[in-house]
Amino acid sequence: MERKLLFITSNRLGDAVLSTGLLHAALQRFSPDRVTVACGPVPAPLFAGVPKLEQIILLDKARGGMHWLDLWRHCVGQKWEAVVDIRNSFVSYLVPARHVFRFIGGNPKKHKAEQLAALLNLSPAPPSKLWITESAQQKAAQLMPPGGRVLALCPTANSYRKCWPGERFVEAARRLTASGMLAGARIAVLAAGNEKEQADPLIQELRKTHEVVDLVGKTDPLEAAACLAY
DSSP: OOOEEEEEOOSSHHHHHHHHHHHHHHHHHHOOSEEEEEEOTTTGGGGTTOTTEEEEEEOOOOGGGHHHHHHHHHHTTSOEEEEEETTOOTHHHHSOEEEEEEOOOOOTTSOHHHHHHGGGTOSSOOOOOOOOOHHHHHHHHHHSOSSSOEEEEOOOOSSGGGOOOHHHHHHHHHHHTTSGGGTTOEEEEOOOGGGHHHHHHHHHHHTTTSOEEEOTTSOOHHHHHHHHHO
16 A cells, blocks of 8 residues: 655745755655645745655635645545644644644744654754755756855845845855855845845845846745755
8 A cells, every 4th residue: 555645834935944854754754655745835846856746735825724625625535644734734633644743832942943853753853855856956057157156145035024134245245255265256146036126236236346146036946945056
C-alpha cells in the first residue's frame, strides 16, 4: 500500500520557509510514496521540487473558511500515512491518517523553527530545506551575471513597520562592499513585483556607486533562492 504524506503549511512566505525543515524531517521519517503540500499561493513555488510530490493544493483564502472545506474534499477520500498540520486546521481531525501531528501552540520563548520541530520531537531544530528545481536553476543562470561576489538585499516587507529605512540599506551595502570578503561586490536587490515602488529609490541610489542586479518582480520564491545559491 502506498504511503502518502499530507503537509499543511502557512500562507506566509517566511513561516512556510521555516516549516521546510520539518517537511524534510517528515520525508526522512515516513519515506512517503506520494506527497501533498497545502499552502498559500505566495509560498507555493517553494515546494515545486519536493521529492515524491504529487500535488500542491493552494489555500487561497475564501469567505467563511471555505478554502479549508475545499482542502478537506481533496483529502478525505484518501488514506494518509502521516498528516503534518502546522495550521491546526479541522482537516487534520477529519481525514483518515495513521499518524497526525498538529501545531496547536508552541513555547513563545523559543524560535518558531524550534516550536515546529517539537511536533516530531526533533532537537535541535532542523535547518530550512529548499529543493531547487532545474528550471529555477536555469532562471538564475539567465538573471545572475557570471563571476565575482554578489551581496543580496531584500529591502521590502509586507508592512512598512517591518522595513528598515532604505538609506540604511544603502549605507550598509556600501560599508559591506568597501573591504573584506565582499570588497567590490555587485549588489542584487530582490522584492516582489508589487514592491517595486519601494525598491526603486534604493536601486537608483546604489547604482551611483555599484553594479546592481535588479531582480524585483523577476523571480518567484524558489527562483530567488536559486539566484542566491548561484
